[in-house]
Amino acid sequence: MAIAVFFVAAALxxxxxxxxxxxxxxxxxxxxxxxxxxxxxxxxxxxxxxxxFAAQIIVYAGAVMVLFLFVIALLGPAxxxxxxxxxxxxxxxxxxxxxLLGLMWAMVQGVQYRQPDKTDLSFFGSVQSxxxxxxxxxxxxxxxxxxxxxxxxxGAIYLSRxxxxxx
Amino acid sequence: xxxxxxxxxxxxxxxxxxxxxxxxVLGAAGVLVRRNPLVILISIELMLNAANLAxxxxxxxxxxxxxxxxxxxxxxVAAAEAVVGLAILVDIFRVxxxxxxxxxxxxxx
Numbered sequence: 001m002a003i004a005v006f007f008v009a010a011a012l013x014x015x016x017x018x019x020x021x022x023x024x025x026x027x028x029x030x031x032x033x034x035x036x037x038x039x040x041x042x043x044x045x046x047x048x049x050x051x052x053f054a055a056q057i058i059v060y061a062g063a064v065m066v067l068f069l070f071v072i073a074l075l076g077p078a079x080x081x082x083x084x085x086x087x088x089x090x091x092x093x094x095x096x097x098x099x100l101l102g103l104m105w106a107m108v109q110g111v112q113y114r115q116p117d118k119t120d121l122s123f124f125g126s127v128q129s130x131x132x133x134x135x136x137x138x139x140x141x142x143x144x145x146x147x148x149x150x151x152x153x154x155g156a157i158y159l160s161r162x163x164x165x166x167x
Numbered sequence: 168x169x170x171x172x173x174x175x176x177x178x179x180x181x182x183x184x185x186x187x188x189x190x191x192v193l194g195a196a197g198v199l200v201r202r203n204p205l206v207i208l209i210s211i212e213l214m215l216n217a218a219n220l221a222x223x224x225x226x227x228x229x230x231x232x233x234x235x236x237x238x239x240x241x242x243x244v245a246a247a248e249a250v251v252g253l254a255i256l257v258d259i260f261r262v263x264x265x266x267x268x269x270x271x272x273x274x275x276x
Contacts, residue, residue: 002176010186017193020213026205028258033209036190040216043183047227049235052219052242059242060216064249068209071253075260093199097192104188108181111263115171116259119230130239133232145243158255 002046008047012039030068037061049125170228181223190217202267204259208252215245 012035019032041056123129132143197210199240221239226234244252259265 002173002178004177006182008184014189014193015185016254017190017213020206021193021197021201022269026203026209029206029259031208033213036213037216043220044187044223046178047183047223048173049226049238052223052235052238055239056219059246061210063191064175064212064246067253068205069255072205074257090200091195093196096199097196102196104191105185108184108188110180111181111184113180114229116228116230119232121230123230124230125226125235129232130235133236134239138233138236138240145240148236148247149243152250156250156254158210158260159251 003136006046007044009039009042012036027069027072030065030072034061034065037065047125048121051125051127051130088140169228180228182220184221187217187224187257189219190214195206202269204265204268204271205255206269208249208256211252213243215248233247 016032016035016039020029020036022028023032037060038057041053041061044053044056171178171180194210194212194214196216197213198207201207201210222234222238222241222248223236226232226238259271263270265271
């Protein structure tokens with residue numbers, strides 16, 4: 001059962017990924033990315049990461065994607081022109097990506113897996129276990145992310161403000 | 168040892184890692200080949216998601232929560248990156264229409 005779920009979700013994710021890079025209109029790319037994110041959230045659930053599953057749907061498929069859709073709605077439909085200026089871009093990229101995929105494939109085959117720790121899997125990945133990690137060992141990085149978000153918010157407000165000479 | 172027992176079925180951790188590698192390469196392809204700056208940002212999100220999948224897979228294989236915590240952190244970073252990237256993009260589009268990211272190469276010094 002879990003195997004069937006994995007393969008359906010994986011196929012959807014790869015199809016969505018291909019959609020992201022092949023659709024000509026940005027709005028279709030964004031909707032393909034939503035498909036990728038939803039199928040990845042299913043995989044997170046398979047890997048007993050319940051909290052990451054919820055965060056993935058709320059933060060990514062919800063907030064970030066709505067942000068992208070808003071920007072597309074704001075900018076209007078932008079189309080890509082037929083050809084770029086760099087003549088060998090596509091060929092060179094294909095070569096580079098094949099090498100990259102081959103390298104990663106070889107790395108995955110050669111991973112030395114460590115003996116897993118003995119953890120209660122019914123507790124693993126739940127909100128409680130995440131919270132125990134976030135608020136004890138990793139409290140400092142957790143607080144730093146709040147500063148990161150504050151800086152990002154201030155930066156976005158600064159960049160999108162109305163300039164005096166525009167008025 | 169890389170086999171994961173999920174709901175009674177045996178799944179291999181390397182399947183998840185290979186899927187993550189494929190998604191990462193697709194995102195890299197988007198960044199390299201596409202020329203619309205918005206689509207490039209979307210492809211970067213795809214690559215970040217692929218990395219998250221690898222993190223969560225290793226967390227499950229080692230039965231260690233730290234991988235999931237790191238995935239949460241990278242989600243936060245991805246959200247911040249999207250916000251600032253889109254703000255820059257909107258600011259650029261206010262001045263001019265960019266159909267090709269190479270149009271901006273004149274900004275170099």
